[in-house]
Amino acid sequence: MKLSSKARYGLYVAVELAKRYEQSEPVSVQTLAQATGVTEKYLEQIIALMKKQNVVVSLRGAGGGYRLRQTPEQTTVGQVLRAVENDLQIVDCLHGECSGKCNCVMFNLWDKLYENINSYLDTISLKNLLEGL
Amino acid sequence: MKLSSKARYGLYVAVELAKRYEQSEPVSVQTLAQATGVTEKYLEQIIALMKKQNVVVSLRGAGGGYRLRQTPEQTTVGQVLRAVENDLQIVDCLHGECSGKCNCVMFNLWDKLYENINSYLDTISLKNLLEGL
DNA sequence: ATAATATCCTAGTAAAAAGGTAGGAATACT
């Protein structure tokens, strides 16, 4: 139930991108690596996950880099964490085959807990974070 | 961010104890192992964690076993999970030394998320679970 | 007493997941 480093770094990156959202140029991994203190190679992988979920968009080639797809107001912490944390899923049976393996007294519990966490995380935007919540 | 097997089994055990709360005899690990399908030796360890946090009480010797310390109404899912999941803590800096290592834009976020999850889990009692939530 | 039934305590181990490193191909700007 601990957040992974991917989750922390991913959100960190998102915050950095939010800070620079106004500027026209995209932000390179190199820059992000310096800002966050994480290696470029590792950040690349993390950002790739965010791209896959359309949290960020990329521009290749020299002068390229990444931008948030939506504004810092529109981008939520939930979006970022779901993209990066391969499952924020709590327990397998929620979206897998639950054929008798799990005791479903608890199914409702996990389901509602999951919903609870996510709806909370979606109320918080990157802008909120920048402003100190 | 996925729940461990300890958490699932621990809650499962707690539910079994809740079912048998009315009966006067304590429930042995053997019985619980049969009910849950988990080995005795592994359950022992899990239950030990619950005992340490006073979720359950034990009676040693022949005819001994475990009981919930409080009623199924009073015992919450949060109590069980916190006892068993060594940290439901989400992120280290919350209760550790956060000397500059974490970037505290996010401190508030983790803190509030943690609080959010726990207060939710504490609204649900074992009795609620038994009744289908 | 002694045997039987339990909890309690601790060490070890195999498999999986996390966290990170590395190399190089593809793409776009100058």
Place this chain on the structure above:
DNA sequence: AGTATTCCTACCTTTTTACTAGGATATTAT
């Protein structure tokens, strides 16, 4: 052409998880 950048994927090391196992200790029943 050359350089800066993303993109793709394979590999490795460390930590954590999920268990297994052995035996000590306590309580009850005979």
